Amino acid sequence: MLAADRYQRIVELIDENGSVLVSDLVAEFGVSRMTINRDLDHLAGIGSLTRVHGGAMSAVETGDPRSRHCLMCGTETGGRTAMTLFHEGGTQSQACCPHCGLMLVSEHADVTAALAQDFIGGQMVSIRAATFLVAPDVTVCCVPTVLCFEERDDADRFSRGFGGTLMTWEEAQADVRDHMTLTKEGTEV
Amino acid sequence: MLAADRYQRIVELIDENGSVLVSDLVAEFGVSRMTINRDLDHLAGIGSLTRVHGGAMSAVETGDPRSRHCLMCGTETGGRTAMTLFHEGGTQSQACCPHCGLMLVSEHADVTAALAQDFIGGQMVSIRAATFLVAPDVTVCCVPTVLCFEERDDADRFSRGFGGTLMTWEEAQADVRDHMTLTKEGTEV
DNA sequence: CACAGAATGTAACGAAAGGTAACACCGGGT
DNA sequence: ACCCGGTGTTACCTTTCGTTACATTCTGTG
Numbered sequence: 378m379l380a381a382d383r384y385q386r387i388v389e390l391i392d393e394n395g396s397v398l399v400s401d402l403v404a405e406f407g408v409s410r411m412t413i414n415r416d417l418d419h420l421a422g423i424g425s426l427t428r429v430h431g432g433a434m435s436a437v438e439t440g441d442p443r444s445r446h447c448l449m450c451g452t453e454t455g456g457r458t459a460m461t462l463f464h465e466g467g468t469q470s471q472a473c474c475p476h477c478g479l480m481l482v483s484e485h486a487d488v489t490a491a492l493a494q495d496f497i498g499g500q501m502v503s504i505r506a507a508t509f510l511v512a513p514d515v516t517v518c519c520v521p522t523v524l525c526f527e528e529r530d531d532a533d534r535f536s537r538g539f540g541g542t543l544m545t546w547e548e549a550q551a552d553v554r555d556h557m558t559l560t561k562e563g564t565e566v
Numbered sequence: 567m568l569a570a571d572r573y574q575r576i577v578e579l580i581d582e583n584g585s586v587l588v589s590d591l592v593a594e595f596g597v598s599r600m601t602i603n604r605d606l607d608h609l610a611g612i613g614s615l616t617r618v619h620g621g622a623m624s625a626v627e628t629g630d631p632r633s634r635h636c637l638m639c640g641t642e643t644g645g646r647t648a649m650t651l652f653h654e655g656g657t658q659s660q661a662c663c664p665h666c667g668l669m670l671v672s673e674h675a676d677v678t679a680a681l682a683q684d685f686i687g688g689q690m691v692s693i694r695a696a697t698f699l700v701a702p703d704v705t706v707c708c709v710p711t712v713l714c715f716e717e718r719d720d721a722d723r724f725s726r727g728f729g730g731t732l733m734t735w736e737e738a739q740a741d742v743r744d745h746m747t748l749t750k751e752g753t754e755v
Numbered sequence: 756c757a758c759a760g761a762a763t764g765t766a767a768c769g770a771a772a773g774g775t776a777a778c779a780c781c782g783g784g785t
Numbered sequence: 786a787c788c789c790g791g792t793g794t795t796a797c798c799t800t801t802c803g804t805t806a807c808a809t810t811c812t813g814t815g
Contacts (some may be wrong), residue, residue, distance in 0.1 A: 378587075380618070380619065380800095382585050405731070408803085409804080410764090411802075411803065422674075423659050424637045425651050430763065430809095431762080460636065463639060493637050500705050501639045518734050540692075558682065569791070588773070588774095589772085589773090597793085599773075600775085601792060604792085620772080620773060662771080
């Protein structure tokens with residue numbers, strides 16, 4: 378039997394029953410526990426299922442491909458300010474807003490890319506192409522507020538009414554390092 | 567036995583069982599492993615089957631698309647820009663638009679093929695045969711916008727009004743690596 | 756709550772199987 | 786005689802998988 382056949386069967390079983398047990402799969406396929414674990418990790422990696430202790434569950438039932446909670450502060454994501462971070466190896470994580478997103482990228486060296494939601498239109502924007510409005514006079518999610526705009530012009534107009542500083546992602550990150558994190562050493566330049 | 571006879575029989579076997587093993591085919595036809603591999607590569611080349619490690623599987627997808635959410639950014643798929651990625655083993659995943667599709671293919675080494683929707687007509691196009699318009703001056707889904715066109719001419723005409731750069735899939739991927747992902751270079755060794 | 760034991764997850768290693776490039780051989784056609 | 790496509794052989798590399806050992810999580814008992 379091909380590994381690919383196992384993959385298909387596992388997804389079928391989850392469709393039928395909602396979940397599968399590692400021990401059942403070991404019996405069904407006659408392969409080792411390790412192999413089943415590897416299969417499930419692979420399928421979880423491409424979002425076909427959600428890995429749980431002892432087996433796997435339907436990805437849709439568990440609230441969709443990924444956990445829908447901010448990796449930084451734990452609040453539910455999915456609002457107007459959500460961010461998705463892409464880690465090395467294909468795993469993803471969610472941030473509730475660019476404020477948390479900034480902190481996460483600073484902490485996790487393996488973040489390869491990230492998308493943030495345009496605050497006006499809601500479309501997802503690659504952070505390298507976006508403009509961020511840091512510390513405007515509104516509270517949407519976490520404080521200090523950081524908002525994402527696809528168009529620098531939109532951010533500019535918004536700031537006329539609400540203040541804040543326009544920054545690129547890199548600038549905003551430098552700002553996070555300087556102002557939002559606690560300096561433990563004091564040896565910084 | 568002619569090579570053509572083997573081809574026919576291999577396709578038959580896949581129709582019957584969903585997949586075939588190289589080792590089984592070696593036994594059935596009494597030819598070398600190398601010859602079977604060449605057969606499978608040939609049949610995969612003309613789209614008769616999907617090559618997987620140790621054998622081959624049906625190219626036509628049985629199950630309907632799994633999660634209806636973009637594996638990259640989590641938004642609902644199914645719009646005019648949807649993409650379907652095929653992973654080794656026959657499992658599929660969805661991307662909301664070529665922007666996310668590009669990033670996913672960069673991250674997932676096991677993507678064997680992908681289809682994107684032509685932005686004009688809506689038909690699904692194999693990404694290798696399509697032309698992509700990168701960063702035109704419109705926002706349809708994620709930003710920077712990447713649109714897919716079956717005909718390079720369509721992409722060219724569209725770009726006259728909306729700008730953007732025409733690219734093959736490979737070129738677009740290189741562009742993603744350069745402009746959409748975070749560079750974590752620093753001074754580390 | 757602590758604890759022990761069972762079940763499960765994970766990392767590392769080696770064996771086996773599979774993929775592939777290079778070359779030689781064969782037979783049919785020109 | 787020559788070319789050319791199909792095939793087998795060989796050698797080498799990659800992938801897959803089981804085993805082992807150990808870490809982690811779960812579960813029942815007191």
